[in-house]
Structures are given as structure tokens and as C-alpha cells.
Amino acid sequence: MTVRRFHAEVGTAFATAGLGIAAVTGAAGLGFGWEESGPQPGYFPFYVGLILIGASLWNLIRAFMKHRAAVLHERNSGEIEEPFLRRENLGRIGTFLAAMAGFVIGTLTLGVYVASTVYIAWSAWRQGGYRLWVALAVGAGFTIVQYVIFEVIFKIPLLKGPIEPLLGIY
Amino acid sequence: MIKTRIALLTATAVMVAAPALADWAPNRPIEFVVASGAGGGTDNFARTIQSALTRNDIVDAPMVVLNKGGGSGAEAFLYARQNAGDPNKLIFGTNNVYLLPYVAKLAYTTEDLQPVAALALDEFLVWVKADSPYESITDLIDAAKEAPGTITFGGSQSKDTDETLVALIEQVSGADFKYVPFNGGGETGVQLAGGHIAANVNNPNENIGQWQAGAVRPLCVFSPERMAESEPIGDDMGWHDIPTCKEAGLDIESYQMPRTVWLPKDTDPEVVAFYEDAMKKVAETPEWQDYLTKTSQTGAVLLDEELASFIQTNEDNTVKVFQAEGWTAAE
Amino acid sequence: MGNFDLLMHGFGVAITPMHLMLMVGGVLMGLVVGVLPGLGAPNGVSLLIPLTFALDPTSAIILLSSMYWGALFGGSTTSILFNIPGEPSSVATTFDGYPMARKGESTRALTLAFMSAGVGALVGVVVITLLAGWASNFALQFGAPEYFAVYFLAFAAFIGMGSASPAKTLVSLTTGLLLATVGMDTVTGEIRLTFGLDQLLSGISFLVVVIGLFGIGELLSTVQEGLRFRGVSSKIDLRDVLRTIAELPRYWATSVRSALIGIWMGITPGGPTAASFMSYGIARQASRKGEAFGTGRPEGIVAPETADHSAGSCAMLPMLALGVPSSATAAVMMGGLMIWGLTPGPMLFATKPDFVWGLIASMYVSNLIGVILVLATVPMFAALLRIPFAIIGPMIVVICFVGAYTVSNASFDLWLVLLFGLVGYLFTKLGYPLAPLVLAMVLGHKAENAFHQSMILSNGSLEIFFSNTLVTSIMLIALALLILPKTLQLGSRLRRKAPVE
Numbered sequence A: 001m002t003v004r005r006f007h008a009e010v011g012t013a014f015a016t017a018g019l020g021i022a023a024v025t026g027a028a029g030l031g032f033g034w035e036e037s038g039p040q041p042g043y044f045p046f047y048v049g050l051i052l053i054g055a056s057l058w059n060l061i062r063a064f065m066k067h068r069a070a071v072l073h074e075r076n077s078g079e080i081e082e083p084f085l086r087r088e089n090l091g092r093i094g095t096f097l098a099a100m101a102g103f104v105i106g107t108l109t110l111g112v113y114v115a116s117t118v119y120i121a122w123s124a125w126r127q128g129g130y131r132l133w134v135a136l137a138v139g140a141g142f143t144i145v146q147y148v149i150f151e152v153i154f155k156i157p158l159l160k161g162p163i164e165p166l167l168g169i170y
Numbered sequence B: 001m002i003k004t005r006i007a008l009l010t011a012t013a014v015m016v017a018a019p020a021l022a023d024w025a026p027n028r029p030i031e032f033v034v035a036s037g038a039g040g041g042t043d044n045f046a047r048t049i050q051s052a053l054t055r056n057d058i059v060d061a062p063m064v065v066l067n068k069g070g071g072s073g074a075e076a077f078l079y080a081r082q083n084a085g086d087p088n089k090l091i092f093g094t095n096n097v098y099l100l101p102y103v104a105k106l107a108y109t110t111e112d113l114q115p116v117a118a119l120a121l122d123e124f125l126v127w128v129k130a131d132s133p134y135e136s137i138t139d140l141i142d143a144a145k146e147a148p149g150t151i152t153f154g155g156s157q158s159k160d161t162d163e164t165l166v167a168l169i170e171q172v173s174g175a176d177f178k179y180v181p182f183n184g185g186g187e188t189g190v191q192l193a194g195g196h197i198a199a200n201v202n203n204p205n206e207n208i209g210q211w212q213a214g215a216v217r218p219l220c221v222f223s224p225e226r227m228a229e230s231e232p233i234g235d236d237m238g239w240h241d242i243p244t245c246k247e248a249g250l251d252i253e254s255y256q257m258p259r260t261v262w263l264p265k266d267t268d269p270e271v272v273a274f275y276e277d278a279m280k281k282v283a284e285t286p287e288w289q290d291y292l293t294k295t296s297q298t299g300a301v302l303l304d305e306e307l308a309s310f311i312q313t314n315e316d317n318t319v320k321v322f323q324a325e326g327w328t329a330a331e
Numbered sequence C: 001m002g003n004f005d006l007l008m009h010g011f012g013v014a015i016t017p018m019h020l021m022l023m024v025g026g027v028l029m030g031l032v033v034g035v036l037p038g039l040g041a042p043n044g045v046s047l048l049i050p051l052t053f054a055l056d057p058t059s060a061i062i063l064l065s066s067m068y069w070g071a072l073f074g075g076s077t078t079s080i081l082f083n084i085p086g087e088p089s090s091v092a093t094t095f096d097g098y099p100m101a102r103k104g105e106s107t108r109a110l111t112l113a114f115m116s117a118g119v120g121a122l123v124g125v126v127v128i129t130l131l132a133g134w135a136s137n138f139a140l141q142f143g144a145p146e147y148f149a150v151y152f153l154a155f156a157a158f159i160g161m162g163s164a165s166p167a168k169t170l171v172s173l174t175t176g177l178l179l180a181t182v183g184m185d186t187v188t189g190e191i192r193l194t195f196g197l198d199q200l201l202s203g204i205s206f207l208v209v210v211i212g213l214f215g216i217g218e219l220l221s222t223v224q225e226g227l228r229f230r231g232v233s234s235k236i237d238l239r240d241v242l243r244t245i246a247e248l249p250r251y252w253a254t255s256v257r258s259a260l261i262g263i264w265m266g267i268t269p270g271g272p273t274a275a276s277f278m279s280y281g282i283a284r285q286a287s288r289k290g291e292a293f294g295t296g297r298p299e300g301i302v303a304p305e306t307a308d309h310s311a312g313s314c315a316m317l318p319m320l321a322l323g324v325p326s327s328a329t330a331a332v333m334m335g336g337l338m339i340w341g342l343t344p345g346p347m348l349f350a351t352k353p354d355f356v357w358g359l360i361a362s363m364y365v366s367n368l369i370g371v372i373l374v375l376a377t378v379p380m381f382a383a384l385l386r387i388p389f390a391i392i393g394p395m396i397v398v399i400c401f402v403g404a405y406t407v408s409n410a411s412f413d414l415w416l417v418l419l420f421g422l423v424g425y426l427f428t429k430l431g432y433p434l435a436p437l438v439l440a441m442v443l444g445h446k447a448e449n450a451f452h453q454s455m456i457l458s459n460g461s462l463e464i465f466f467s468n469t470l471v472t473s474i475m476l477i478a479l480a481l482l483i484l485p486k487t488l489q490l491g492s493r494l495r496r497k498a499p500v501e
Helices: A005-028 A043-077 A087-110 A112-127 A132-153 B041-055 B071-082 B096-103 B137-146 B161-173 B185-193 B204-212 B269-284 B286-295 B304-325 C002-014 C017-035 C041-052 C057-082 C088-102 C106-140 C144-159 C166-181 C206-224 C238-267 C271-286 C299-314 C316-322 C328-339 C353-384 C389-408 C412-430 C435-458 C462-466 C469-497
Strands: B030-034 B063-067 B089-093 B113-123 B125-129 B152-156 B178-182 B216-221 B256-264 B298-303
Touching: A005 A043, A005 C166, A005 C412, A043 C166, A087 A112, A087 C206, A087 C389, A087 C412, A112 A132, A112 C389, A132 C389, B030 B041, B030 B071, B041 B063, B041 B089, B041 B113, B041 B256, B041 B269, B041 B286, B041 C041, B041 C328, B071 B089, B071 B096, B071 B113, B071 B256, B089 B096, B096 B304, B113 B269, B113 B286, B113 B304, B125 B137, B125 B185, B125 B204, B137 B161, B137 B216, B152 B161, B152 B185, B161 B178, B161 B304, B178 B185, B178 C435, B185 B204, B185 B216, B185 C106, B204 B216, B204 B286, B256 B269, B256 B298, B269 B286, B269 B298, B286 B298, B286 C328, B298 B304, C002 C057, C002 C106, C002 C353, C017 C041, C017 C057, C017 C353, C041 C057, C041 C328, C057 C088, C057 C106, C057 C299, C057 C328, C057 C353, C088 C106, C088 C206, C088 C271, C088 C299, C088 C435, C106 C238, C106 C299, C106 C316, C106 C353, C144 C271, C144 C435, C144 C462, C144 C469, C166 C435, C206 C389, C206 C412, C206 C435, C238 C271, C238 C299, C238 C316, C238 C353, C271 C299, C271 C435, C271 C469, C299 C316, C299 C353, C316 C328, C316 C353, C389 C412, C435 C462, C462 C469
Parallel strands: B030 B063, B030 B089, B152 B178
Antiparallel strands: B089 B256, B113 B256, B113 B298, B125 B216
8 A cells, every 4th residue: 555645645644634623612612812911821822723724724725736736747757756755654653653563552551671671672683673582682781771871870760661670660 | 808828837847646667568660750841940859858767878769850841740640530540659749739720621630649748838928129129018909099000910820820820819909910921930020120020929038139139129028927037138138027918918828829739649648657757757857947947938848638628728729819810611 | 349359269169079070970960951851951960969969069069050060961962863842842853863973974074062051051051151140130020921922022033933834834833822721820820732541631741742743753764664763974073073163153144143032032031942932933034045944953052051051050040149940940959058048039149159159150160060071971972872772772772761751750651652643643744844833832921921920910901012112122132033034024025926927
């Protein structure tokens, strides 16, 4: 599957317009008028939200206009618009994002130390082509440095999971 | 009218019943959850306690400070709610713990926290610029009555202690001021020194620097008795020379802000007893006494029932002001 | 020459073996804190405060301020190498620093940044030395309308001329403004746009957004184009550093202008972050080749770095002399001051000359130490880019997420980083400029507050923004910066067209 620039433009324009609509409805609940003592709390976000919706629509229209031109061009000359994301790029980004999301979920359930060891080791092993024990050593080494900097030197507690207390680390 | 009666001011005298020997001790790091940003008044309060506990070996466990000052401190109290029953989290605040839920719709109630102790009472004073025409609080009030809504009072935050006090002054005296909220006491102090506002109700340590320099001067203090003797600070006056607002002719007996320590709810009574005992010991340390002098706060160790009745009185009185102003978050 | 004698006295206080050790230690710790995104200078300094209880106040402030300088230096490192600003104030450094590093000139970019930073800091300290008394009185002139005018000026200077599509700039700007309004509003005390989510009550942290937009966003772009970092410098040696230093005098005009902007924003309540943005914007407007900014222009590094550091050092002045901190770090140090029993305010200069002038003298010395230490680390940091992406990429991811977590210890922020990483990737790819979004997040809510306060003071009349010379002149400069570039552009286009007709 390839993503065309047109789809990305339209999707983004809808998303930003959605943010604008959310802001406008949220602000409307707070009151967006102008009182004696100046603006009400919702005044500022309300109008900023309206501007955002307007600008998003403008982008949407431009995207459609460009798309029409591109389609015409394609019909006349047979040249296809440069795709936004090719299949192989999409695959790479997808894998990277999935690994990153996995790391976040791992951090929230198992704690950051376990998650970062596994995540870094996995990447070095699967993507870097390192041997598994090298990859694990890299992951563990990084995690230990991280522990020393945050918890020992600066005394900042990071997220911990069920495993650390078994080792006596709180 | 509204008379705030806080008869619990036995001041620095530490006179609480003999401590029940604590059966519990922390076995992991204690989190000090501070309901203000780093550098704020509550932050200094928590860090002073941290240093007093460490340097006098009152608590063995390590302590880490977490600043959760978002939403006027609501962030810290929500965190307490999420960690109900956790004995390793102490929450540091003021009276905002029990007052915030009245003015804003929040996902916690005061019942989500277990009060441990109040250790100090911060005073409020009315300050004006040094060269202003107002010599006393009655001058200021008369001027506001003559030209309603033109005299500006600055304060920190909206619907917080400062605005509440200004509203209380208005309700008691019948004058009408204009209130402008700023980000914090320090900023409000500079706005006054620069003459951008007419008066403020800062705590002593928020304005002491400007007073020393002769840029601002105090009119009166909202405490039942004059403040403790001190070296002369500005205009050859010390804290003790400032009249109380009541003697100066404004019928508000006292308005003070407690510095409080809390636990999440549902912790064992032994845990509460442990921290009560620790706080009592803190109050006797030289670090603590030093902090009180330097910040010109009044020491007051309130625990258990005394604390509960203090909170009740303070809450009732303040909520009356809120209701009169129409601030209580309508459901 | 009273100030000069006092400064000499200050050097006597500051230069002791013990203090020099504290400076080196402070700068090194600051570097670590600055390099790690999220764990910024305010965090680092507040963590050190308990340590300082055992020191006398002068030694304590020397340690803390040295850490601050170290953090300011360190913050630019990751901005340039990985497009991840270590400190809020080094966001503007990414705009040209990162492209330059990608061209294979990471050593040059780092050296330019550190040297300009050093110059900015020194100019700032000289100003503090000379103008200590006057500057604090000047800061007193700033009420709510003047605050608003300064923020407006920063916006105007930066937004006035950009190359991106106006509609996309507008989307980026308004998105930033909306993100900044989330949470509790100071002036009205209302909770806004949280949609019932408790996690949003404290607002959306600017740092979390920046880590996502720039750090993760850039990693995604890198991944898309193959798992490799572009622009690995072939050789790294100290001669590159020296050559860049020799190149520096060429940018004297940018340096002087940026230092002045930094001083102004440091003394008035703007702060280092606003200063660096404004300085970058003005450098772009002043340059005839304005369009080339963002592609790795040296001025694009010199301008924000110089302004950032001169503002950073000048911010100490209002803190000491007025008790108003104009940066988050200054706020924490002020808390420290009170714990040590010193009262910031106009009298501090008179009652504690040893402390004040010892600190000022130490600022000269520790910034020098900072520049030397940080230049020595350039080859080491530049070598980081040689580590294979499969290893360093995930490490950066972990650092980004951990950094975002440490901002306010909130798990929710991890999801925000992921979200803004996607936003940053999409926006960059589709030609939405990120800078207006960031600037709007930094200044949006402050500007709104100042505006609202002014409206309360004036009973809703806009005339307050033209009510005295100071505020009127700032507003006029801002309006000029906003309108003039467009008018000039239009004018020259018309002139070029005229002969054709």
C-alpha cells in the first residue's frame, strides 16, 4: 500500500479541523463573550479554534485543487504523482512505531528498566544484526547507566514494574 | 459579620499528648509530593522538612521530592487519590487541599486525603507602595468607598487565598476594590513596588525584600495578635510594630494560611502516628525554627483532633466568603 | 567605578580552590542534565538544593549557577546532533544547527553554538556588572500591558516573515495556542479544554510536546529514509574546532544584535526561550538571504545561542535585585536563597556584597570553565553519530520517553510523546512549520494572561497598550516588525513588475 500526498494532506486537514472544533465546543461551555472586565475564559480558545478551523478548510481546498491538477497532469502526460510514502518506507516506519509503542506499553506494565533493556536488545538483535548476547549486553549496559544517572545521582524515581521490588529496588 | 475565630493559636509551644510509639516505619523511599512548582512557598516548606528530617536522623528512609503544582496544586491531590492506601507518599499543601474542590470541579474530594499535621501559619498583611497616600487600612477602605472599583488589589492566582481575603475585606467593610490576579506572590510584590497596582495582601516573606528597600510598607496584619518581635526591617519598624487589622479598624480578627501535611486515605493508623511523631520532632529542630524566623511565619503544631477542628473552622469560614461571592462551582 | 572595585572584591571571594572545584563540578553536572531532554536545569538545580544546606550561601549559589550554565551549554548539544532540544531555550538552535550537522559539519555547528553561548554569557555578565542598579529599576517599569507588549514583540519578530504557506503557518500557530490554554487558567481560575481528563489538568507540558515533535518526529523521518543517520562527519579533530573559532568574528553583527536582544529579554520578563526565538527571527529578517535560513546557516546558530545565554545570565539580575525570577531555573534558585536565609530584593546588593559580587565574579569564571569543558567534549559528542542507528536510535527513543516522564512524573506524557512524534513527522513532511507551534506554546498563555490582566486594569479598553511611552514604543516596534517585511516584499515585487508593463 502506498500513501499519496493527497490523502495525507486531507487527513491532516481533517485532524486539525477536528482539534479546532473540539476547542470551540469546549470553549463555548466556558463562555466566550467579552465582559466588563475583559474577555471570558473561553474567549481566547474559542476564536483561536475558529481560526484553526478556517485555516484547515483552506488547506483542504488547496489539497483538492492540487489533486485535481495532479490528476489532469497524470491523464495528459502519464506521469504519476510522487507518492507520499512508498510501501517499503511505510513498512519501516510501521515496524519502528510498533516497537516504540511496545516499549511504551512495556514501560507502563513492567517498568522502564525492563522495557528499555528488552527494546534496545531487540532492535540491536533484529535490526542491527548483532548476536543476541551482544545485543542483550548493550541493552543491559544502557539500562544500568540510566539507573545510575537517574536514581543514584539525581534521585529521580522512574517507573518501576513488578520485578524491581523482588531485587530490593524501590 | 464574618468573624474568623481561630483560637487554636498556641503558637510555637509544642504541647501535644505523648506520642504513641510508632509500630510502623517506612521501608522504601518516601515521596514528598509538593502541591506547587519548584521554588514556590509549599516547595520551600517541604524541602525544609526534608532537610530537618535528614539532618536530625528522624527518618532513615531516603526522601525524594516530586513537584506536582498543576491546576493550583490539584495535580498533587489527584495523585494522592490515585495512590490511596500508599504509606510512602506524603502530600504537602496549604488550605488549598480542602478549598479547591469548592471553586473548581475536580475529580477528588477532601476525603481522599488523610490530614497528618499543620506545622505553620503564614500571615497575611495589607501592603501599599511606600509613597502612596494611604497611611492606614481605613484610609484605603475610605478611598475605595469614594471611588468604587478603581483601587486595584493584586494577588496571586484567582479564587485562591489572596482573592478570598480581598473579597472578605470587601464584605466586611462594604468597599469595592478591583482585583487583578498574577502568577505568584513575588510577581505581585514587584507589581506593587513598580506602582502598577495600589495594594496587595502578600505574605511577609513575599514582600520583605521590597519593604527593606523602602519600596513598599505594611498597613496591618490579619492575625489575632501582633506578630513576633524582630529586628527593624523597613522605616525602623519590625514585624511587631505592625498593627493588627482589627486594632486598625477593620473587623477581621484573623486570616491565616496553614502549611499542611497529608497522606493518601486508607493508610493504617500506625502510619499516620509515625508521620505525626516525625512532624512533631521536625517542629523542634533548629532548621525548622530557622525557617519560621526567616519566612516570618507563626509556628503551630496541629495534630489529630485539633487539626480536624482547625480545618473545619477554616473551611466553614472560607466557604461563607465563596458563597457570598458566588464562586462555589455550581453543579 | 564603584562597581568595578566591588567586582574585584568579588573575584577575591569567588576564586578559591574550593569554589573552582564547585564550578567544575557544577558545570559537569549541568552538562549531563542539559544533554538529557526533559531533565532540565530547573530539575537539576532543585535536586542539588538539599546538598547546599551544608555550604555557605556564596558557595551554594556558585554551585547552583554553575550547574545552570552547564545545562544551558549541554542543551544545545542534542539540539544539534539529534534535533532534540535538551532545554526549552535550545529549541531555536535546532532550526539551523541540525541541518548543519546533517551536512557533515557537526563539529562546526557545536563549536559555533558553544562559542556564541560563551560570548553571550560574558556580554550578559558585563552588563550585570555595569548596570546592576539601573537595570533593576528598569524592570520595575513593567506592568501587565508592558508584559503583553514584550510577548507580542517576540511573536511579531518571529512570525513576521516565514517561507512556509500562510495557511499552514496559521494551523501550526493556532494549534500551539490551543495546546497552551489546556489546564487551569491563572486569571480566571477556570479549568479549560481538559474534556474531563484529569491528566490534562496541569496542562500539556511544552517540553513533552517538543520532545515528541522534534525528537521522535525526526527519528521517524530518519527511519523512513533507511536506518542510518545522515551527515556523519568523516573525521573529527580539534583543528576543526579552532578553524570554526577563527570564523566567528565574521558574525559580529549577529552576535552584537543577539546579545542585546538577550539582555533585554533577560532583564524584562521575557526569559531565555523567548529571547532565542526572537533573536533567530530577527536574524532571519535582517539577512538578505532570508530564505536560506533553516538549511544550516551559521547565523542561525549564532543568533539563538548568543541570545539564550545573555538572557540566561541577565535573568539573575531581576532575581537578585527584585525577587522576580525571569526563568524557571531562577525561580528554583530563589527558593534556595530563601532557605539559606537571604532575602532577594533591592537591599541584597547593599547588605550582602560578598554574596552578590562573589556570584557575579563567579559567572565570569564558570562560563569560561564551561566553554573550555564543553569544547573538549565536542569530538566525543560528534562521535556519537558514528554509532550504528540500530543501537543509538532505540537509545534516543528511551532517552526521549524517560526525559518526558521526568518532566512531571506522569505516565500519560509517554502517550503524548508518541502522539506528538507522529504529528511532528507528518507536519514536517507536509510542510507545516513547527516553530510557530513551539513559540505559541511558550508564550501563548503568558501573553493571554498579560492581556487579560491589562483588560482588568483598564476596564476592557485597548488604549492601555498605548498609555505610556514604554508600552507604546514596544507595541510600535512589534507592529513594524509584523507589517514592514510584508510591505517591503510587496513593494519590491511591484517595482520589479513595473518595467514589464
